Amino acid sequence: MTAAPAQTPSFADLGVPSDLVDALIAADRPTPFPIQTATLPSTLAGRDVLGRGKTGSGKTLAFAIPLVARLAAGGNARRPGQPTGLVLAPTRELATQIANVITPLARAAGLTVTTVFGGVSQRPQEQAFRAGVDIVVACPGRLEDLIGQKIVRLDRVLITVLDEADHMADLGFLPGVTRILSLTPQGGQRMLFSATLDNGVDKLAKRFLSSPVEHSIDSAESPVPDMTHHVFEAATPDDKKDLVHALASGSGKRILFSRTKHQAKRLARQLTASGIPAVDLQGNLSQNARDRNLAALTEGSVKVLVATDVAARGVHVDGIDLVVHMDPPADHKAYLHRSGRTARAGASGDVVTLMTPDQRSDVKQLLRRAGIQARPQLVTPASAEVVALIGERAEHVAPRPGGPGSGNEPAPGSTGGGTSQGANARRKRAARGQGGGQGRGGQGQGRGGQPRGQGGGQRRGGQSQRRSASR
Template sequence: MADARHCALAGALITAHHHGEAIAFSELGLPDELVAALERGGIERAFPIQAATIENALAGRDVLGKARTGSGKTLAFGLPALARLSQTGRPAPHKPRAIVLVPTRELAMQVNDALEPYAHALHVTLRLIAGGLSMSKQIASLERGVHLVVATPGRLADLMRRGHADLSECSLVVLDEADHMADMGFMPEITEIMGQVPAGGQRLLFSATLDGEVDRITRLYMNDPVLHDVTGGVDEGPSTMTHLVFNTPPNAKYQIATRIAAREGRTIVFVRTKLGCDRIAEQMRQAGVGAVALHGDKTQNERNAAITGFRAGTIPVLVATDVAARGIHVESVDLVLQMDPPADHKDYTHRAGRTARAGKAGLVVTLVLPHQRKQVDALLERAGVDALFRKLGGEDAASLATVDSLTGAQAPSGIPVPEPRGPRSTRPGAGRGRPERTHRPSRGPSDGARRDAPRRDALRDDRGAGRVREDVARRERELADRERQLELRERQLVERETTVRAPRASTTDRSASTKPAWKKPTRATESREDAKPAWKKPTRATESREDAKPAWRKPTRSEGARDASDKPRTGDRDKPRSAAAGGPKAKKPPKVSGRSGKPRPKKKR
């Protein structure tokens, strides 16, 4: 290792700066399988943060790495973690051996993709656990057992509360972008997770700043950590990053921003609000600049498509908010444009970290309105940035020439362009919550892969045909079962209909021997005379009136008339016929009074 400067910090911290030539990975004590996988990907020498931290991490020490975004921190903690996990046995279900906590799911995806080929080389299982992705698949992977989990704090804490994740056997915890997680409000989840990890394990923390909540995490959960500060190293510094501040009038702010975004290369534009993000992206597209908005209200697929297209170069301009952009780790971002100044110096550092990555040159441009000048001056002073200030008069020729000469800006085409879309991935499973993997090291020689390609294609075709045949056979079996069920149902309906329509047997056809002795006859089984009990008196419906007339009943007038008409008569011609016999109606005798016997006088009407 090159010369190192050690000094005591808080009694336990050691600061080391490395100078000179980069160190090869083969000199850092990594397993041969990892070194071979790195060489296959074209990576042979370590960045300063990697050279400084890998040896201490392999030795089991707690490490504090102070480095800006894009300095190679992923391999700095990932390679020693995988090397140590390869020496452990098979993990138990639901009990990961190590966890890596990152602030956003985009960053979690990129860390997982960056470490996967090296985990495969050491036969170490690696799983991604983040919000916005399928929880059932994440639970299934934990049930099978996993060595290393790359997770966001919110989703991991949720799985712990549900009982799907148990950290009782976790011996290694990595906190990447710790200051970002603290700023995003993840401190309660981090405290909950760290409280479930057994004491005495290894802790690796990487951050651009080590104050505030990060300092509290260090004091609570780290044991005698070693600090490696490479913020002044050759990977990122004033020599590779240029800071410009344009004092711009309000009426020319959007026109100048669009002119800068129309330059060649990748550009990230930062704004404060989601509404402003969508509006500025639309205005740039109307001016002829291919810009896409990225903020928290976008769906996961839209965010993945935007980042994938920006990384591939099909989307030249990304208009983003602070929170959404914290997961963007794209190489070769030439310029960061801050249309709205950041809230504090930490946000300025995070925004500027999108460019000048891995020692490459980058430009950070901030547009400041006249009333924001004092605020930005104080912000830059706290951030320790020496910026170049220029005052613009508007859209005059002199101001535009200054902008073009310092930033490479150019006039947009003025022809509206549609919203760019990310390239469609050919990888199976792409577009379902994970971006396409690019710039990843190969797992083996490409010649052998090309030789085996026709064989794999033929095997894939055979498997596809076999699945089609199995599907057709399964459908035929289901149809046959359905037909049998319908046939059985039809027979049951026919039998039921036959039973309902069959004539009922009469009571006269039944033999006396079949009728129980105790059962009384009813109207439906026999005649009324047979069913009439001895004690029941005859009624008009069962017999004639003469038979049913009791002896004590007097004959009525009609009955008497009928009796008289049936008797032989003599001298009927001489006597007047009665009304019953069909003669003229006889006059009624007058009514008499009850006392005097005299006829009652008629009432006058």
């Protein structure tokens, strides 16, 4: 007799207090992810934890739940300038998004949360500390400034979380992080989450974590089952520009990664002018502008974000269908982190790397180091492999400035090749009458099979339309 499969435990089974379980259900998070299931028994018991999990694994809730639950149970009186919970994050965007996850839980438990980072006025942060705040989500630089001004003290911090420690190391923040952690009480609980333990992260863990319980839920290099990888070669730089505009034109949310801030800003403007509403995210933007642009993507008023690597980590937007590397990333880590903006938390997604013939060797080495198998394909915007990724196009899309045609003329359908699980899922969906493209020519890692939800589009573009399709 075959044993029945083990049932996934609920948050209540793992010991999460009922008021937080209700808040999780209200936030449409009724079932724990593997990293939460693995770590919550330890963290709720007050153990130090070293958690390793690739992006999108659900680690924010894995530390947010015990952080709120244990502080609420402690019943410590709130004091001005003396928080009891501290979360350190490498970027402003990540700090904001962590706070957004913690706040509903904290509200349910009667706790308060504030964010601390540079690039914005210090005054609201001072006011929050004077009023008294329980949990601070901070970037190291501004927090050290406030400590130096004696606006905040860390001697009452009971729980400290360090998120994306490896990215902290990449940005050169570990000395500041070390100074901050040294100001927190030795007996406090500490949780460190990182995709890798290189660049000094291992030394930080050994110094500040006491007999930590280690949990590893997929390495940073392990493939994501529901992520399909494609490599598209364009014959000329102009052909590559046409591919970029075509891939930006679909109905689903997508992120296009740029090498430079200037390129990101310029392309977002060009796409918007051509009828594809887009926003940029790059280092020259003010924090308010970054927040507005991310909110526009999150809410769906725009579907395209053109970003530099500032968005490669720490930007968590649900429902990103497609990530496009407009140029091959600098290294395999950047490739994995950029790509991790899609296929998050069990959803499916696609990743496209664009290249020209002179970049073949670099891309081959990049994919090998990232552990990705994807065969390069010479394509145009009218190729079936490209059209399958575009899905339903917005109506009346104007041509790319300087390009011929409108790209709106339908053309006879064609059946793409390929045998990925994602293509099979689309064919099954089409058979049920739910629409969908007819296949994806890309070979590469199979998709884990969750349907996209948007439906594919009608195939368009004959060879005569090779430069005008979908701009």
